[in-house]
Amino acid sequence: MTKIFYKITLLLFFVSSFTFAQAEKEITPPYNIKTVSFIQNEQNIVPIINLGEGFQLQFDDLFGNEANYYYEIIHCDYNWVPSGLPKNEYLEGFDNQRIQNYSNSFNTLQIYSHYKLAIPNQFTLQLKISGNYMIKILDENKEIVFSRKLILVEDLVTVPAQVKRARTANSMDTKQNLEFTIRSKTINFQNPLKNVKVVLLQNGQFNSSIQNVAPQYTIGNELIYKYDTPTQFWAGNEFLYFENKDIRSAANNVAKIDSDTAIYGSRLYTSAARTNFPYSFSQDINGNFVVKNINAFNSEIESDYAWVYFSLSAPTFSLNKDIYVTGMFNNYSLTDEYKMEYNAKKATYEKAILIKQGFTNFQYTVADNKGVIDVENSIDGNFYQTENEYTILVYYREGIDRYDRVVGKGMANSINSTN
Numbered sequence: 001m002t003k004i005f006y007k008i009t010l011l012l013f014f015v016s017s018f019t020f021a022q023a024e025k026e027i028t029p030p031y032n033i034k035t036v037s038f039i040q041n042e043q044n045i046v047p048i049i050n051l052g053e054g055f056q057l058q059f060d061d062l063f064g065n066e067a068n069y070y071y072e073i074i075h076c077d078y079n080w081v082p083s084g085l086p087k088n089e090y091l092e093g094f095d096n097q098r099i100q101n102y103s104n105s106f107n108t109l110q111i112y113s114h115y116k117l118a119i120p121n122q123f124t125l126q127l128k129i130s131g132n133y134m135i136k137i138l139d140e141n142k143e144i145v146f147s148r149k150l151i152l153v154e155d156l157v158t159v160p161a162q163v164k165r166a167r168t169a170n171s172m173d174t175k176q177n178l179e180f181t182i183r184s185k186t187i188n189f190q191n192p193l194k195n196v197k198v199v200l201l202q203n204g205q206f207n208s209s210i211q212n213v214a215p216q217y218t219i220g221n222e223l224i225y226k227y228d229t230p231t232q233f234w235a236g237n238e239f240l241y242f243e244n245k246d247i248r249s250a251a252n253n254v255a256k257i258d259s260d261t262a263i264y265g266s267r268l269y270t271s272a273a274r275t276n277f278p279y280s281f282s283q284d285i286n287g288n289f290v291v292k293n294i295n296a297f298n299s300e301i302e303s304d305y306a307w308v309y310f311s312l313s314a315p316t317f318s319l320n321k322d323i324y325v326t327g328m329f330n331n332y333s334l335t336d337e338y339k340m341e342y343n344a345k346k347a348t349y350e351k352a353i354l355i356k357q358g359f360t361n362f363q364y365t366v367a368d369n370k371g372v373i374d375v376e377n378s379i380d381g382n383f384y385q386t387e388n389e390y391t392i393l394v395y396y397r398e399g400i401d402r403y404d405r406v407v408g409k410g411m412a413n414s415i416n417s418t419n
Contacts, residue, residue: 007353023080024134026206028333029146032062034112035291035307035356036148036331043286044328046204047150048391048409050131053243057117057148059137060356062305064111068140071117073124076132078197078395078404080149085403093125103301109263110305110354129154130154130406140222148331149206151393151406157184158412159392160263161416167228174382176414178231180392181239182215182223187396187407192223197395197404202233202388203286206376207332207373237380238387239284239327239361240267245294247357248306258307265307270348271364275313275381285361286389289329292358303357310347312364312377319366321374323349327362330363334371 029036038047039056047053061067075083075090087095101116117135120126127133129308133150161180166172178200182189189196200210213230215223225231243252244266250257258265274280298300310325317323323340324333330353341347364379375382392410397403 008108010049016163016238023081024074024076024082024147026134026149026331027144027147028331028335029059029137029138031337033146034060034062034144034354034400037289037328038148038150046201046328047148048204048393049150049152051152053129053156055119057119057135058115058300058367060105060112060114060148062112062354064104064109064113066102066104066113069115069145070096070138070140070142072096072136072138073127074134074136075129075403076134078132078199080134082228083403090129090131090403091124094123094130096142097121097123099137105301105304106298107296107302108304110345112305114301125215127152129403131404132406153393153406153409155408156186156396157182157394157408159183159390159408160393161390161410161412163388163390163414165413165417165419168232171232172385175232175382175418176235176386176388177228178233178392178412179226180410180412181225181267182394182408184221184335185409189218189221190398192218195397195399196223197397198225199393199395200231200233201391201393202236203301204328204391205332205390208233208375217341222322233388233390234375234376234378234382235384235386235388236375236382237279238282238365238379239287239363240271241250241284241359241361242266243359244306244308244357245292245359247293247306261307263305263307263323265309265352268311270311270313273312273317273379275366275379276316277381279381279383279385281385281387284387285359286387287328287332287361287363288359289327290358291356298359303353307352308355308360310340310362311346311350312348312354312379313347315347316363317349317366317379319374319377322369323379324365324367325351325353325362326365327360327372328374329355329360329362332365334365334367334373339394361417383419390414 166175
C-alpha cells in the first residue's frame with residue numbers, strides 16, 4: 001500500500017509540474033472585444049515599458065452592457081512560463097480586482113463600453129520587478145476573456161545597435177541584419193552564455209521575434225553580436241493604411257462610404273500585391289493605429305466603428321495558405337475574423353472587418369492553417385530599403401536569481417542602415 005501511494009503521489013507531482021510548466025500564450029479576445037491597446041501619454045505603444053512607469057490597458061466591449069471585468073497579473077520567465085514567484089514579490093497590492101473605470105460610447109451608431117485598466121491603481125500599487133508579465137482580463141465568472149503580454153525593463157545596460165544590409169548573397173535585397181553590443185557599468189557578466197539572453201523584435205511584433213542568440217564573442221565586459229545570419233529579419237514592405245477620422249467622408253485610401261447601413265462602411269481601394277513591383281517608400285507608423293474622430297471632443301468614447309472592406313488583387317498568389325489582414329489594431333491575430341476570402345467573380349481576396357475609426361496601419365500576412373507565418377513569400381515582398389523599427393531586449397539571470405530580469409533594451413531603425 002505504501003509503495004502504491006508513493007507511486008501515485010510521484011505521478012501527481014510530475015503531472016502537476018508538467019501543467020505548471022506550460023508557457024503562457026496570448027488569448028485572442030472574442031468578437032465583442034475590440035481595440036485592445038496599451039496607452040502611455042495618450043498614445044498607443046508596444047507593451048515594453050520602463051519599470052516604475054505607469055500605463056493603461058484599454059479596450060471596448062461592443063455589447064455595451066457595462067459588464068464586469070476583472071484582471072490578473074502573472075509574472076513569467078524568459079520563455080513565458082510562470083516564474084512561480086509569490087505575488088507579493090512582484091506585485092505591491094492586489095490583483096483579481098474589478099475594473100472600475102469604464103464609460104459608455106456617446107453619439108455613436110455602434111454602442112460600446114470603453115474600459116481602462118490603469119497601473120498603478122488603488123488596488124495594484126506597483127509592479128515591483130522587471131521581466132515578462134501576462135495580463136489576463138476575466139469575466140464575472142473568472143474565466144479568461146483575453147490576455148496580453150507586457151514587458152517591464154530596468155535600465156542597467158546600454159545596447160548600441162545598428163541595422164545593416166544582409167551580407168549573404170541570396171538575401172542582400174530582401175533582409176536586414178541587426179548588429180549590437182551589450183554594455184554595463186553595474187553588472188559583471190559572468191558566464192554570459194548561460195546568464196544572458198536576448199529577444200529581437202521587428203516593429204514590436206512578438207510573433208516574428210528572434211530568440212536564444214548567444215554572444216558571438218566578448219571584449220572585457222562587453223558582449224558583441226555581429227552575426228551574418230542568426231540576427232537577420234526579412235525586411236518586408238511599408239505598411240498600408242487608411243484614414244476615416246471623418247467617418248462620413250472618403251479620405252486617404254478610402255474609395256467609397258456606405259451610409260445606408262446600420263453603421264457606416266469604409267470601402268478601401270483594391271490593393272495590388274507589391275512583391276513584383278519596385279520598392280516605393282511611403283510614410284507609415286510601423287503597424288500602429290490612432291483612434292480619432294475629428295468631429296468629437298473625446299475620441300475614446302465618441303469615435304464610432306465602421307465596417308472596413310479590404311480588397312486585394314494577388315493574381316500570382318498560388319500557395320495553399322491563407323491571407324490575413326493584420327496590424328496592431330488586432331494584435332496581428334491570425335483568426336477567421338481576419339482571414340480573407342477569395343472572390344472568384346472579381347478575382348480578388350476580400351474581407352470586411354469592424355474597426356474603430358481613425359488612422360490605421362495594416363498589412364497582408366500569409367500563414368498556414370497552423371498559424372505559421374510565411375514571411376519569405378509575403379504578398380507585398382521583402383525589400384532591404386524598408387523602414388523598420390527594431391528592439392533588443394536583454395534578459396539576465398545570475399545563478400542565485402529566481403527569475404529572469406529584463407535589464408535593458410536597445411533601439412535601432414533601418415532608415416540609418418549601412419551596407
